[in-house]
Amino acid sequence: MNGQIVLSARNLGVRYKRRGGLFRPPRYHQAFRGLTFDLYQGETLALTGRNGAGKSTLLKVLAGILRPDEGRLINHGVTVSLLSLQAGFDPELPGTDNALLSAMLLGYTRAQARASLSRIAAFSELGTFMDEPVKTYSSGMRARLGFSVAMFLSPDVLLIDEALAVGDRSFREKAEREMNKKIHSLQTVVLVSHSESQIEKLADRVIDLQSLGGRHVL
Numbered sequence: 001m002n003g004q005i006v007l008s009a010r011n012l013g014v015r016y017k018r019r020g021g022l023f024r025p026p027r028y029h030q031a032f033r034g035l036t037f038d039l040y041q042g043e044t045l046a047l048t049g050r051n052g053a054g055k056s057t058l059l060k061v062l063a064g065i066l067r068p069d070e071g072r073l074i075n076h077g078v079t080v081s082l083l084s085l086q087a088g089f090d091p092e093l094p095g096t097d098n099a100l101l102s103a104m105l106l107g108y109t110r111a112q113a114r115a116s117l118s119r120i121a122a123f124s125e126l127g128t129f130m131d132e133p134v135k136t137y138s139s140g141m142r143a144r145l146g147f148s149v150a151m152f153l154s155p156d157v158l159l160i161d162e163a164l165a166v167g168d169r170s171f172r173e174k175a176e177r178e179m180n181k182k183i184h185s186l187q188t189v190v191l192v193s194h195s196e197s198q199i200e201k202l203a204d205r206v207i208d209l210q211s212l213g214g215r216h217v218l
């Protein structure tokens with residue numbers, strides 16, 4: 001860590017609309033509110049809390065995929081990429097195109113994106129499946145592609161949603177080694193995990209969403 005702030009959350013709040021009935025107005029579910037913290041360059045921050053505490057929702061806000069209903073997220077000029085099992089791939093496009101699109105969304109030029117493609121393909125071990133539409137992949141294969149894309153595109157901030165729990169054993173071990181390298185480098189990581197041992201091993205700091213209840217200022 002070098003004390004430089006990369007993302008600032010100020011009073012963040014997200015609520016989801018719950019469908020009402022024909023004669024019932026919609027209700028709202030507050031995932032979290034009043035969440036304030038800074039993310040520092042090079043740190044590994046773990047988000048914990050029981051199922052439904054709002055961890056994945058917060059990652060989506062940090063990634064810029066979901067706009068908060070309250071407060072604001074300030075991005076101090078960094079690229080952010082979310083590695084999740086439901087990574088935002090287009091199911092109709094092959095793995096290669098999805099990898100190229102992800103790279104270009106992160107600001108890579110077409111040539112840079114092409115250059116990183118071979119490393120992504122090699123790490124994923126998807127072989128000729130890289131040329132098949134993602135909709136034909138198993139969930140483990142999608143996870144391999146998602147992991148490889150996020151790892152080799154080197155965004156400034158890498159958001160990881162329980163990614164290591166998937167894939168077969170040998171891929172999981174390889175992925176964990178690669179992630180350890182990232183975490184011990186200058187890479188900034190926000191990690192969601194239910195594994196206490198993983199958190200103890202990897203995290204510099206923990207935000208427990210569950211224990212925060214109403215107002216969260218960290």
Ligand SMILES: Nc1ncnc2c1ncn2[C@@H]1O[C@H](COP(=O)(O)OP(=O)(O)OP(=O)(O)O)[C@@H](O)[C@H]1O
Nearest residue numbers: 016017029031049050051052053054055056057058
């Ligand atoms: N699209 C949605 N529409 C309505 N409610 C939602 C939606 N997504 C999440 N929620 C609700 O928001 C709350 C937080 O969900 P979120 O997925 O962020 O939790 P989480 O801490 O990541 O849970 P888990 O540990 O199970 O992955 C939950 O109560 C969930 O039901």
